[in-house]
Amino acid sequence: MSITNSTLQEIFSATSFSIAESNLITSKFELKKLKKGDTLLHANEIVYNQYYVSSGCLRTYYIDKLGKEHTLQFAIKDWWISDYTAFFSTTKAVMTIECIHDAIVYKISRETMENLYSEIPKLETFFRKKMEKGFSAFQKRILATLSQTAKERYVSFVHSYPNIEQSVKNYHIASYLGITTESLSRIRKEISK
Amino acid sequence: MSITNSTLQEIFSATSFSIAESNLITSKFELKKLKKGDTLLHANEIVYNQYYVSSGCLRTYYIDKLGKEHTLQFAIKDWWISDYTAFFSTTKAVMTIECIHDAIVYKISRETMENLYSEIPKLETFFRKKMEKGFSAFQKRILATLSQTAKERYVSFVHSYPNIEQSVKNYHIASYLGITTESLSRIRKEISK
DNA sequence: ATTGTTTATTACCATACATCAATTTTCTTG
DNA sequence: CAAGAAAATTGATGTATGGTAATAAACAAT
Numbered sequence: 506m507s508i509t510n511s512t513l514q515e516i517f518s519a520t521s522f523s524i525a526e527s528n529l530i531t532s533k534f535e536l537k538k539l540k541k542g543d544t545l546l547h548a549n550e551i552v553y554n555q556y557y558v559s560s561g562c563l564r565t566y567y568i569d570k571l572g573k574e575h576t577l578q579f580a581i582k583d584w585w586i587s588d589y590t591a592f593f594s595t596t597k598a599v600m601t602i603e604c605i606h607d608a609i610v611y612k613i614s615r616e617t618m619e620n621l622y623s624e625i626p627k628l629e630t631f632f633r634k635k636m637e638k639g640f641s642a643f644q645k646r647i648l649a650t651l652s653q654t655a656k657e658r659y660v661s662f663v664h665s666y667p668n669i670e671q672s673v674k675n676y677h678i679a680s681y682l683g684i685t686t687e688s689l690s691r692i693r694k695e696i697s698k
Numbered sequence: 699m700s701i702t703n704s705t706l707q708e709i710f711s712a713t714s715f716s717i718a719e720s721n722l723i724t725s726k727f728e729l730k731k732l733k734k735g736d737t738l739l740h741a742n743e744i745v746y747n748q749y750y751v752s753s754g755c756l757r758t759y760y761i762d763k764l765g766k767e768h769t770l771q772f773a774i775k776d777w778w779i780s781d782y783t784a785f786f787s788t789t790k791a792v793m794t795i796e797c798i799h800d801a802i803v804y805k806i807s808r809e810t811m812e813n814l815y816s817e818i819p820k821l822e823t824f825f826r827k828k829m830e831k832g833f834s835a836f837q838k839r840i841l842a843t844l845s846q847t848a849k850e851r852y853v854s855f856v857h858s859y860p861n862i863e864q865s866v867k868n869y870h871i872a873s874y875l876g877i878t879t880e881s882l883s884r885i886r887k888e889i890s891k
Numbered sequence: 892a893t894t895g896t897t898t899a900t901t902a903c904c905a906t907a908c909a910t911c912a913a914t915t916t917t918c919t920t921g
Numbered sequence: 922c923a924a925g926a927a928a929a930t931t932g933a934t935g936t937a938t939g940g941t942a943a944t945a946a947a948c949a950a951t
Contacts, residue, residue, distance in 0.1 A: 569845040622823065626816075626822070629819070630822065632826065636829040636830060640786075641783040641786060643833065644783055644836060647836060647843075652768050653762075687938090687939075691938090694901090847907075847908095848908070869928075869929085878910080880910080883931080884908090884930085884931085886929090886930090
């Protein structure tokens with residue numbers, strides 16, 4: 506229950522806090538260790554928390570009515586993860602979060618976040634900017650799905666996220682790109698020629 | 699140059715400001731009237747501004763290397779519009795914003811926004827929450843593209859945005875859904891049976 | 892190392908959606 | 922309301938990606 510000051514530095518690198526602020530913030534985060542295969546968040550559960558990923562790898566995925574998995578997001582060091590649609594409104598998760606590689610994450614609730622925001626405005630600024638980045642990333646992804654072929658999207662994924670590409674299964678990547686693992690396999694073969 | 703207090707109310711409905719705050723904010727917005735067919739933002743232009751839509755209808759679209767248009771977003775009354783990826787980093791627009799129906803918008807620059815945020819924290823809260831909603835909406839759209847057929851996405855679009863559906867061309871909707879206008883036509887035929 | 896299990900590949904056929912070209916319908920504007 | 926322009930529809934055919942099933946390769950565990 507609670508994290509260290511150096512962890513605080515890790516999470517909010519560019520931001521500087523007073524001692525009082527630091528103490529307040531560190532007291533609110535909770536460390537969690539995850540093993541490969543663990544489920545951090547189950548679909549249908551009410552989402553109270555978001556998580557900062559300090560190490561390891563996780564993914565958020567959605568299971569559709571046919572039972573197929575669709576990966577919305579991967580998260581490695583220095584990424585935040587949750588089912589954000591549910592998190593922002595404290596409603597039930599549509600997605601599941603799974604640990605792909607043993608991980609260390611720091612957990613914080615939305616209620617706590619909102620309270621911290623009013624006490625420490627620069628924390629709100631920090632997260633507003635995070636959100637702007639995330640919004641941007643999603644926008645780019647939508648444009649990519651609209652305008653590119655599966656092959657182009659794969660190439661650009663490998664290029665943009667070399668660290669992730671190495672540490673996840675091909676079928677995870679396929680479900681992120683919106684294609685089957687067989688199609689991805691064919692694409693990889695073509696590229697390797 | 700500058701808007702009225704009642705317009706301020708319109709934009710920030712749920713939020714209340716002191717007189718000084720109101721005056722400060724209203725002085726920063728600039729009214730702009732647009733005619734159908736006008737371009738509010740050109741691709742390749744540096745993006746300094748975002749716009750609140752008071753009336754009318756606009757859309758943001760991307761032209762790919764083959765010359766095809768892909769609609770990222772529509773905006774009607776009470777929506778905000780810009781090329782946000784470019785706006786957040788004050789870089790060149792990738793997209794174009796076109797007026798689809800005569801519109802009235804209020805313009806404000808990012809620099810002004812950032813200054814207002816530090817003076818009026820609740821304004822930052824307002825936009826953080828807007829951003830959370832937008833992030834959520836994009837997330838849902840990505841999940842929909844990953845897991846649904848074109849027909850399902852069309853039905854859900856019509857259901858979610860009845861006001862937009864009425865006021866835009868079918869080929870706009872097609873380019874938003876990521877299909878051709880011919881395919882959309884076939885889908886509509888099937889549904890009408 | 893051997894065996895079992897998970898993941899990736901390959902082949903063959905199916906399907907959703909795209910493309911192209913023509914036609915019809917709807918909207919504009921004098 | 923007539924004539925032209927823009928948008929939507931339809932038909933015929935093409936293509937990217939999906940589905941199924943079998944096989945091969947990679948990984949894990951004893």
